[in-house]
Amino acid sequence: MQFNKHWAAVLDDYVIDLAWSPDGATLAAASAAGGITLYDAATGAVKHSLAGHENGTNCLAWSPGGTGLPTRDLAAPTGQETRATLLATGGQDGCVRFWEPVDGKLTVEAKLGPAWVEHLAWQPASGFPPSAFGAQLLFASAGKKLFAFRTDGSVAHTFPDAPKTITALAVGSPLTARPSPALAAAYFGGVGLWDATAFAALKELPYGNTIHALVWSPDGRWLVAGCQDNAVHLWVPAEDTELHMSGYETKLKELSFSHDSRWLATGGGRDACVWDCSGAGPEGREPQLLPHASRVCAVAYQNQHGLLATGSGDGVFTLWAPTRKNPMVAEVRMASAATKFAWRADDALLAVGTEKGQVFVFKL
DSSP: OOOEEEEEEEOSSOEEEEEEOTTSSEEEEEETTSOEEEEETTTOOEEEEEOOOTTOEEEEEEOOTTOSSEEEOTTSOTTOEEEOOOEEEEETTSEEEEEETTTTEEEEEEEOOSSOEEEEEEOOSSSSOOOTTSSOOEEEEETTEEEEEOTTSOEEEEOOOOSSOEEEEEEESOOTTOSSOEEEEEETTEEEEEETTTOOEEEEEEOSSOEEEEEEOTTSSOEEEEETTTEEEEEEGGGTEEEEEEOOSSOOOOEEEOTTSOEEEEOSSSEEEEEEOSTTOSTTSOOEEEEOSSOEEEEEEOSSSSOEEEEETTSEEEEEOTTSSSOEEEEEEOSSOEEEEEEOTTSSEEEEEETTSEEEEEEO
8 A cells, every 4th residue: 555645725714614525526624714715636736715704614515426507518408407515614604604616715604693603414314315495405503503494595494402502413224114314413411313304303412521523433323422531422322222331531522423323432532442342332342542642632434434534633644444453554744734634435535734824635
């Protein structure tokens, strides 16, 4: 295996979010200052510089392939429409914006209110029946508010206010015997679960502290929270089971599942921990520890393969093959710490954003 820097770029501020387009041709990078840049995956050339959000951009998310606004396909039969991919962004201005990546134009804006839009999550593109509204939906939160938006910016559903500010969103595979994906919204005190197609409340999962991160396992069995009280909490909502692992050095914001749902990587200290979630789950098992010289600040498993990227506060990031006897694969030293990893869908490219605004793309 060869691992080399493919190209690099610099934003005007901290890289707050990174995401690859579904076709892998474009990388979107959001600066904490507010601007958003679309890069060509092959060359690193700037395709478009988007205005983003006044005072700051918080998050971005590509619509799953073919779920955006109608567009004319010249190769299709006369009168037939296809659907383009959209880029959704949220910011400190309380707005969600939809962008057309081909020409870089803002297609629509939706104002949620005065609170920052901090979390976005698209309904999955395939494997589920369409929503009652016939189109892919974007879930967005601002403060205690949670909305489902159509791609034209109209509101498909307004959820009841959460008890506290929503701190994380995650859309996962269906619960057992349910044909719809499940939307999880975390807040101080627990997680609310909703049917992401019918918008019906499914259940509440209590937890007596702040939740900073939330992730579903790819198979939809586990819902995992990274918590303020230096712990990881796991639920199996379909089985009314919950597990708890505490004793981390710091509050926990870094979570990533392997593609087969067996391995859960976490930060929360100077070691990245890899937990075995097979069978009854990780509680009571010893994790594999992947050591770093300073606090782990980012973790990301590949989409289809077994490599894990981890970054630490001293600007080092490491590639691991955790199931090997000698797990370290490669190590890279950067001028500042990683803020975000993004594997392209085919795992051939890894994008890394840093605290000083650098964007690196590595070829695998």
